[in-house]
Amino acid sequence: MALLDSTSWPGKIWTGSWTDGSGGAYDCVEPATGQTITQVGRATPDDVREATRRAAAAQKAWAATSFEERAAVLRRAGDLLTQHGDEVRAWLSREAGTIPPFGDFQVHTSAQECYEASALPSHPYGELLRTGAPRLSFARRLPVGVVGVIAPFNVPTILAIRAVAPALALGNSVVLKPDPRTALVGGVLFARLFEEAGVPEGVFQMLPGGADVGEALIVAPEVRVVAFTGSTKAGRAVGAIAGQHLKRAHLELGGNSALVVMPGVDVEKAAGVGAWGTFLNSGQICMATSRHLVHESVADAYAEALASRVAKLPVGDPFREQVALGPLIDAGQRDRVHELVTMSVTAGAELLTGGTYDELFYRPTVLGRVPQQAPAYQQEIFGPVAPVTAFGSVDEVVALAGGSEYGLSLGILTDDVYAGLALAERVPAGLVHINDQTVNDEAVAPFGGVGASGNGSRAGGAAANIEAFTETQWVTLRGDLPVYPF
Structure with missing residues (x-):
């Protein structure tokens, strides 16, 4: 059965099940012909608030899942992308105007993002620290909790999954807002993918919508990290709102x-x-x-x-x-x-x-x-x-x-x-x-720009992904209670 051949998702959003968005549904238009090819659900800020609460409730059990199981889910997602590559490529051509060879590249790289992410759950997650006191001292990496991902239209599969996959692998819940112009290949695809791969209900949610939905995702108290890819103008606004709410914002922006x-x-x-x-x-x-x-x-x-x-x-x-x-x-x-x-x-x-x-x-x-x-x-x-x-x-x-x-x-x-x-x-x-042109991307390599192009490498490679989607916690252990002078 085709991954997207279903009567369950047209006109819906994904909250762990296919449900009506509060904003109704809208037409998914093929830019080459102007024809409507399907409908997708439209979310509202109310949907975001419910989704982030649901994501926070589901995240703790997901983080407690064994690293083997989280790795297996990401491997299954990569396998599904590969198995359904021809189908995904065809939808990329229709919805995003992508030529087939570039569609093949997106499928391959998106699958690689899942495979690379599958190695993160078993990655060493801490280090022993020297200490001057009679105790054990170490630093460990813990999931941030809920990650909001806002993805663009132009390379919709790679630019969504490169944040979604590592964030999930490291034990976070994810709420994805795809660009409404490519909500099928940038959103519905991943909802179906993770539904089939076995991500528990509420751990991954997909809410197409406009700027109001993006802002609601940034300000939601449950969301601790926002991964945004898009224009520099929009990125400045995302960074400003995130800063006001003391959120970490990973910004991959424009270029010249x-x-x-x-x-x-x-x-x-x-x-x-x-x-x-x-x-x-x-x-x-x-x-x-x-x-x-x-x-x-x-x-x-x-x-x-x-x-x-x-x-x-x-x-x-x-x-x-x-x-x-x-x-x-x-x-x-x-x-x-x-x-x-x-x-x-x-x-x-x-x-x-x-x-x-x-x-x-x-x-x-x-x-x-x-x-x-x-x-x-x-x-x-x-x-x-x-x-x-x-x-x-x-x-x-x-x-x-x-x-x-x-x-x-x-x-x-x-x-x-x-x-x-x-x-x-x-x-x-x-x-x-x-001795090459400027367009290169690999799942194993750090990716990001400086200046108006963003705030550095926030995606790609184990080091960047772990830094992006975890928090560092310092822990000490003593065998006995210490004696203090008062």
């Missing part, structure tokens, strides 16, 4: 990531690398290559090679056609991308290819000789647009690459990898890829 192309590299190969970094998933990736900083000796040749490559890429419905780029998520995103392009051309950029759209299908666009004051250079684009800007020296490119408020990912293409490493040390970035 640079790909530096040094002299001496093969221009055609470099253009292929840069094209993948910008145009994968129609540029709707936080790590996307948003600025191509190219040495002045090859900048024009690189821009022309890039334009030649992407002008031939097919754009269309990834569920029904073999295409390289699918639709943008909605008209608001399309209009914002187009405004950035037109304003940048007005500011002096050269439109080498693209700059047009049909419905939500935006043509891959290359802008040459982009001035630093152009909006496409200054702002995160989140669309299929490659701005190319020339530089003359290492010091200049360091200033350019590091001159953005963002600090997520950096790519450096060079025939001298040690010089590339030295350059990377001078540019603030959470992720650095030498």
Whole structure:
């Protein structure tokens, strides 16, 4: 039986069972066609308050479950994702506009997130400490309790499960608020997944909704940690609200990531690398290559090679056609991308290819000789647009690459990898890829940005996940009662 082939969940939210949301139901729309493909439930702040109380009540028994059982649940979840990969990929194409190869990547990486999380319950959870008193002293890691996860639309499976899986594995309850535009593959999928994998009732809940639902999740007294992935603007608001309520907020935000192309590299190969970094998933990736900083000796040749490559890429419905780029998520995103392009051309950029759209299908666009004051250079684009800007020296490119408020990912293409490493040390970035583009992700690696891109690595790898979803407690033990002077 298909994982999502059921009459139980359409129009519902998941609270440990499929129930009506207080906000009713809404249509799940396919961006490529504008057609309604199903309905999902809409939660309200009242639903959040009930869910967080339920999560807190269920969490203690879940944390007391043996580490073997929690590990087994996460392994089963990974197996289910793998077994139903074709189904999940198809729904990703329909709901998120994802081309099938990128859908396969999401399925694989999401399953790996579950498998990596399954190793966390058996991880050493404390350390013995030296002490000057006659006692045993140690520090141990305990679950935080209830974790709120707020996930975006663009890579909906990975960007939800990378917080959900480790938080569950470490003994927490989780309340997930997926983006309402991708609540099926970013929310319903995981409710069904953990239902089948054996997560106890109340330990995982899924509540689609708007900003009011997200705010209610942050302020709920039972929620101790919030994991948010989304825009920097929204992340600032999440961080501010969390701070007011003394909550830990793990923020993975936007980017304006640079790909530096040094002299001496093969221009055609470099253009292929840069094209993948910008145009994968129609540029709707936080790590996307948003600025191509190219040495002045090859900048024009690189821009022309890039334009030649992407002008031939097919754009269309990834569920029904073999295409390289699918639709943008909605008209608001399309209009914002187009405004950035037109304003940048007005500011002096050269439109080498693209700059047009049909419905939500935006043509891959290359802008040459982009001035630093152009909006496409200054702002995160989140669309299929490659701005190319020339530089003359290492010091200049360091200033350019590091001159953005963002600090997520950096790519450096060079025939001298040690010089590339030295350059990377001078540019603030959470992720650095030498002789590769900016879009890379593995479940075993720490992930996060600095500056306006977030508050550091809060996901990926055992160390980051344990730090993110546990509290440290100091414990001492004495064999006898001490004698004090009063």
